[in-house]
Amino acid sequence: MVMVDELGRYGSLAERMGFKQSRLIGVYVKPSLRLDIPAFSTQFPMAKIVELTDDEIRARINKRVHSRRGQRFSQRATKQMGWHPTRTGLADVVADAVRRSKAVGDQGNLGSDVKEGLGSPTRVRVARTPLGISPAGKQPIPVDTEILSTRPAVEAMEGPDKGVADSNVEAGRAPESIPEVEDGSPLLTALAQTRWLGMNHLGQDVLEGGDGARFLRVAGQVAGREEDVESFSATFLRGGDDMSAEDLELCASGLLNEIESGRTLRSEDFERYLTAIFGAEALDDQQSVLRLHAALDSASLENMRRLGGNGHAAFVAALRLHEGRPPYWRAEGSLATPLPMAVAMQSLAAGWLESAPGGQIIDVTQLPESNSWSLDAVSVSGLNFPTHDVAIGGVFGAQIRPVHIDGVRISRADNAALLSSLEKRAPGGLTTMLLTTDKAGALDPEFRRVLAQIGVKYQVVGLVDLDASMVGPGNTVASRLLVIGEAREERDLSYSPPVEIPVLYDYESLWAWTENVKALEFGEAETFGDDGREENRWQAPYIPASQVSEPEAMSPRNMLGPVRKALAGLMDRRGMGIDEFVASKLQWSIDEMGQYLSAEQVDAVALAIDGMDDGQGFVEVDQTGLGKGRVLAALARYARLNNI
Numbered sequence: 001m002v003m004v005d006e007l008g009r010y011g012s013l014a015e016r017m018g019f020k021q022s023r024l025i026g027v028y029v030k031p032s033l034r035l036d037i038p039a040f041s042t043q044f045p046m047a048k049i050v051e052l053t054d055d056e057i058r059a060r061i062n063k064r065v066h067s068r069r070g071q072r073f074s075q076r077a078t079k080q081m082g083w084h085p086t087r088t089g090l091a092d093v094v095a096d097a098v099r100r101s102k103a104v105g106d107q108g109n110l111g112s113d114v115k116e117g118l119g120s121p122t123r124v125r126v127a128r129t130p131l132g133i134s135p136a137g138k139q140p141i142p143v144d145t146e147i148l149s150t151r152p153a154v155e156a157m158e159g160p161d162k163g164v165a166d167s168n169v170e171a172g173r174a175p176e177s178i179p180e181v182e183d184g185s186p187l188l189t190a191l192a193q194t195r196w197l198g199m200n201h202l203g204q205d206v207l208e209g210g211d212g213a214r215f216l217r218v219a220g221q222v223a224g225r226e227e228d229v230e231s232f233s234a235t236f237l238r239g240g241d242d243m244s245a246e247d248l249e250l251c252a253s254g255l256l257n258e259i260e261s262g263r264t265l266r267s268e269d270f271e272r273y274l275t276a277i278f279g280a281e282a283l284d285d286q287q288s289v290l291r292l293h294a295a296l297d298s299a300s301l302e303n304m305r306r307l308g309g310n311g312h313a314a315f316v317a318a319l320r321l322h323e324g325r326p327p328y329w330r331a332e333g334s335l336a337t338p339l340p341m342a343v344a345m346q347s348l349a350a351g352w353l354e355s356a357p358g359g360q361i362i363d364v365t366q367l368p369e370s371n372s373w374s375l376d377a378v379s380v381s382g383l384n385f386p387t388h389d390v391a392i393g394g395v396f397g398a399q400i401r402p403v404h405i406d407g408v409r410i411s412r413a414d415n416a417a418l419l420s421s422l423e424k425r426a427p428g429g430l431t432t433m434l435l436t437t438d439k440a441g442a443l444d445p446e447f448r449r450v451l452a453q454i455g456v457k458y459q460v461v462g463l464v465d466l467d468a469s470m471v472g473p474g475n476t477v478a479s480r481l482l483v484i485g486e487a488r489e490e491r492d493l494s495y496s497p498p499v500e501i502p503v504l505y506d507y508e509s510l511w512a513w514t515e516n517v518k519a520l521e522f523g524e525a526e527t528f529g530d531d532g533r534e535e536n537r538w539q540a541p542y543i544p545a546s547q548v549s550e551p552e553a554m555s556p557r558n559m560l561g562p563v564r565k566a567l568a569g570l571m572d573r574r575g576m577g578i579d580e581f582v583a584s585k586l587q588w589s590i591d592e593m594g595q596y597l598s599a600e601q602v603d604a605v606a607l608a609i610d611g612m613d614d615g616q617g618f619v620e621v622d623q624t625g626l627g628k629g630r631v632l633a634a635l636a637r638y639a640r641l642n643n644i
Contacts, residue, residue: 293330398413
């Protein structure tokens with residue numbers, strides 16, 4: 001199969017569909033006849049499938065061969081595909097356009113400080129002409145953007161304000177005139193093939209030119225250009241398999257800058273950084289994905305360290321980073337403690353430390369300080385714990401070889417860490433631990449035995465389960481937050497674990513629960529005022545129970561908990577997942593259902609059908625564009641299948 005890209009704008013799209021760059025610019029090839037592209041009809045609503053004869057196909061390709069005969073593909077050391085138009089870099093063709101425009105008498109202020117394309121920056125203004133329109137003769141460059149030619153690459157960047165300023169703007173001179181170039185010129189090709197990679201740790205935009213070289217842009221102006229495309233550089237998001245963890249963390253900080261800007265990020269945004277750093281082949285390399293996740297975890301912790309504190313302001317900041325993080329595959333057990341859950345645990349520990357300052361704190365974690373960045377804690381892993389006063393931690397409940405701890409047979413890592421740490425804790429101390437559970441709200445036999453043993457010896461201050469959706473999209477493992485207070489003076493042999501555990505479905509409820517525990521145990525609580533609240537405090541990303549597609553919608557915060565609770569109740573009553581329930585009711589396979597409905601729509605259909613089966617009504621009030629029509633069409637199908 002052959003793909004022809006008329007203007008060189010769809011390189012990333014070709015890559016995602018499995019095409020490989022040929023020796024001719026704009027022509028891609030693929031050995032398979034299978035065409036896969038997510039949401040193709042949505043991105044290209046006017047696209048249509050046509051059948052061509054062999055002669056017609058050859059005629060189209062030959063046309064591209066003759067029109068781009070002098071342009072060849074160049075592959076860089078990073079193994080990323082990049083354009084090499086007429087063997088010149090982006091800045092060179094811009095400078096060439098400036099010189100040619102001066103040669104035809106367009107003097108003005110354009111390029112007045114330029115010598116051979118270097119010197120003070122020169123702005124090339126680009127007219128707003130739609131791509132693909134070719135008036136007779138010359139025309140303004142048909143790209144809605146601005147490109148600058150600049151002096152050589154800046155060696156050291158001290159901050160996002162260190163960009164090179166436009167000499168004409170500084171001097172207060174009139175805007176430059178617009179150079180005109182021939183259609184299909186190197187400048188047009190270079191501009192059309194420039195792509196935005198993301199932000200670096202300094203908050204600067206990183207772009208890649210047609211020749212594979214990268215440059216920085218600040219406030220619309222180029223601030224620097226890399227000189228060696230084969231060297232690692234966090235500033236230019238240029239990495240590789242041998243890139244240091246520190247440099248990779250700097251690259252991940254750029255993604256954090258995007259999160260903090262308020263943009264809604266999707267999985268393709270994670271892929272954008274992944275391929276920029278490691279190359280296109282990283283999309284199929286689980287190790288590269290895990291390395292970027294680990295770097296993003298470390299960068300997030302560093303961000304929270306700089307912020308400091310463990311009160312409501314820190315909780316809101318942690319929630320912003322957690323909810324803004326783009327969803328992407330991770331190996332089971334590799335997740336760090338969600339930042340807002342970690343803040344809640346630190347807030348509880350800080351309440352205890354108010355009455356006993358100077359206590360020894362340990363953080364039970366695989367990632368140092370992932371639960372304790374605001375506290376002076378010692379990070380430990382495994383089951384060999386030092387003596388301590390406060391234990392805070394998060395442990396995934398992976399299966400381990402059965403062991404006996406304090407008389408209880410243990411086969412899960414989280415239960416083992418919990419009991420082992422208590423053996424080394426001071427009697428008057430505090431333990432706040434985040435565990436995992438197979439089913440929120442219910443006690444499995446092993447944890448029931450563990451809790452019974454703990455309750456006999458210690459005060460169980462708080463116990464609550466957190467719905468799996470609070471960890472993130474696609475997560476199916478619920479969390480359990482347990483707070484253990486001081487040791488009892490005498491064993492309470494009458495203690496009995498609760499039959500059920502309350503379940504929380506949103507983060508506002510978690511913070512309220514944390515404040516209640518602090519008020520009851522330590523006699524303190526942080527007040528809720530308008531100060532310090534996040535700007536967008538009314539909505540949060542919706543995490544659907546359905547898994548047929550990546551979530552896209554937002555939801556009012558005060559509705560997150562009730563909706564998640566309703567969906568969890570439905571799954572408990574029906575004894576199956578949301579996707580299985582809806583697919584069976586509509587007589588589709590889950591794969592078929594995913595072709596017609598998004599995850600958000602499946603959730604809505606599930607609740608509606610559940611209500612219809614119970615003789616109740618359902619109100620669908622999603623905003624414009626979320627698919628109320630598809631939800632109603634699915635319900636109409638259900639009604640017809642059941643003669644309703």
